[in-house]
Amino acid sequence: TEVKKIAVIAGDGIGPEVVAEAIKVMKRTEELFGLKFEFEHGLFGGIAIDEKGTPLPQETLEICKRADAVLLGAVGGPKWDNNSKELRPETGLLGIRKELGLFSNLRPAVVFDCLKDASTLKPEVLEGTDLIVVRELTGGIYFGEKFRREGAHGEEAVDTCVYNVTEVERIVRQAFEVAQKRRKKLASVDKANVLETSRLWRETVNRIAPDYPDVEVEHVLVDNCAMQLLRRPSSFDVIVTENMFGDILSDEAAMLTGSIGMLSSASLGEGSFGLYEPVHGSAPDIAGQGVANPIATILSVALMYRLTFGYSEAADAIESAVKQVLDAGHRTGDIAADRAQALSTTEMGDLIANAL
Amino acid sequence: TEVKKIAVIAGDGIGPEVVAEAIKVMKRTEELFGLKFEFEHGLFGGIAIDEKGTPLPQETLEICKRADAVLLGAVGGPKWDNNSKELRPETGLLGIRKELGLFSNLRPAVVFDCLKDASTLKPEVLEGTDLIVVRELTGGIYFGEKFRREGAHGEEAVDTCVYNVTEVERIVRQAFEVAQKRRKKLASVDKANVLETSRLWRETVNRIAPDYPDVEVEHVLVDNCAMQLLRRPSSFDVIVTENMFGDILSDEAAMLTGSIGMLSSASLGEGSFGLYEPVHGSAPDIAGQGVANPIATILSVALMYRLTFGYSEAADAIESAVKQVLDAGHRTGDIAADRAQALSTTEMGDLIANAL
Numbered sequence A, B: 001t002e003v004k005k006i007a008v009i010a011g012d013g014i015g016p017e018v019v020a021e022a023i024k025v026m027k028r029t030e031e032l033f034g035l036k037f038e039f040e041h042g043l044f045g046g047i048a049i050d051e052k053g054t055p056l057p058q059e060t061l062e063i064c065k066r067a068d069a070v071l072l073g074a075v076g077g078p079k080w081d082n083n084s085k086e087l088r089p090e091t092g093l094l095g096i097r098k099e100l101g102l103f104s105n106l107r108p109a110v111v112f113d114c115l116k117d118a119s120t121l122k123p124e125v126l127e128g129t130d131l132i133v134v135r136e137l138t139g140g141i142y143f144g145e146k147f148r149r150e151g152a153h154g155e156e157a158v159d160t161c162v163y164n165v166t167e168v169e170r171i172v173r174q175a176f177e178v179a180q181k182r183r184k185k186l187a188s189v190d191k192a193n194v195l196e197t198s199r200l201w202r203e204t205v206n207r208i209a210p211d212y213p214d215v216e217v218e219h220v221l222v223d224n225c226a227m228q229l230l231r232r233p234s235s236f237d238v239i240v241t242e243n244m245f246g247d248i249l250s251d252e253a254a255m256l257t258g259s260i261g262m263l264s265s266a267s268l269g270e271g272s273f274g275l276y277e278p279v280h281g282s283a284p285d286i287a288g289q290g291v292a293n294p295i296a297t298i299l300s301v302a303l304m305y306r307l308t309f310g311y312s313e314a315a316d317a318i319e320s321a322v323k324q325v326l327d328a329g330h331r332t333g334d335i336a337a338d339r340a341q342a343l344s345t346t347e348m349g350d351l352i353a354n355a356l
């Protein structure tokens, strides 16, 4: 078997704890499915600031660049929140996306049976919700020129939102392809009644749509989308949108499922390379206690197997193992009805590895 | 009594129908509270495009400028959706905001008892939700320079988001003042970990906060706010944010109350001048049938009385009359359990006018 190189950047807070369980599961799949991984660890985020003076050390970037896929835990914490821009974990996150060319962020928002009561939405509204947000990740107002200047009315701040047609086309095509493998419905979200970048976006979607005649396309204004996600979440299949709107809508979509602590995500570039991470953050409040839920990170491995490596059998096995363990009533503290009975992070990881 | 001039721009779709009922209520308050209004009507939106070739005719603007307050119905409809930018109703909306200096949009999101089941949120989550979004309305990416250009990767579109410290300060001060009259909690929403305009925003909030020591301030990132609105809506009191974020979050907040068809809004400038309108749109599908719900527009009059004229007694009376009519079980089609029993627009207007 070909050896696959995995860059592991565990990051801050609960990152190292949940990543350790994901690696445990990967090792178990090596035995069971004849896979072979080589892990290389890199510092990233707050811990990299502390130890190397920068959130994204050159060495970490190189580890990622020579890897086939990246497994990321989580970054950030109150310790670094008041740092200057260059010394903040988020800056590392934006840097790694840009440097690795990860222009597409896939965030599936699904409802876990065992968590459907955790949603603040009524169960009958949530019923059948299974959507995925495809967010453009290396363009728009995140990466445009930003500066301060003196104006007629005092100090002024400027952010620039730029999209070129090539950037829009590649993310939209990817979203169409994702939709083709799902329920064949694409909602393209923009603010074309106000923004020039949105008008370019919408034109591009309309130009490309004929190449995917099996996919039904709907244009939704971003404000309306924020409403429709609440009103009819199950009617969405794939949502594609630009960076800033995607940031907001993917979090809204994740939260409404009630399953945010269990959701995984993939950031992809050209080719099969990808970065995989849980949607939840570094949870500094419970870090180091061994109580974090590793499931979102373990499910990120399943995404990696499927999207980067095409190991669909092993991916299915991981997802079934998670389901089996949950169906048997095993819970970590965040999802337990009775916290006293809750499993530790490693116990949950063991159960899933053994259920494979 | 001093005569107050009201500019009435009924607009499109159900606009004229609901505005007529609001005027009926205003006339009734003239008799009961010794008020005196002079109404001047202007064309705006789609109908102005059809009749005058522009969504915001100069004459309408002048009617507004010489008025003490503006009552707006709704604008837009499929008929004008594919027009070029200058011939779209939204362009009129942006124009009127800018021309009248309406830099602040207040959108109360409250739950009506008779509609609490209409929300897709669980009643126990919604319980006690009563928040107001204060949205900056004449700056940011809506009004910054926008253009196309040829770039290295094909056609490029650019939008510019600009805020100066004066613009931020005036909206933030207004939000603090709103909070002081309410539960004294202000959530300032930005994306300070990414945007320069957000960093200026946050600095300004922090600089001004000491002037309002009785108000508790919290900074919330926009993606997190989209989540927290779902998770803990009742914990918010006043939310202040920039134009684009406010567009998205105010719609999300309105929808989660389940009462979107009943919500009113105010757009204010310096001084007491204001534009008042229902949050709902022009509803072309039911226009002209006499079945639209006039309550949001009638409640916009109550907002006008309170915020522009200081007629708090009459404002209270309108709100009580609406409550009384609803408590007695009267409903228009949109909020009726049994549509066959639903009242017409004018019947609802009459009942409220008579309940005053």
Ligand SMILES: CC(C)[C@H](C(=O)O)[C@@H](O)C(=O)O
Residues within 6 Å of the ligand: A090, A093, A094, A247, B193, B194, B223
């Ligand atoms: C931390 C922040 C810069 C980041 C973003 O806005 O992209 C985060 O919110 C995310 O969604 O991954």
Ligand SMILES: CC(C)[C@H](C(=O)O)[C@@H](O)C(=O)O
Residues within 6 Å of the ligand: A193, A194, A223, B090, B093, B094, B247
């Ligand atoms: C129609 C559109 C331009 C407008 C806006 O985005 O401001 C609308 O969504 C609103 O919120 O009043």
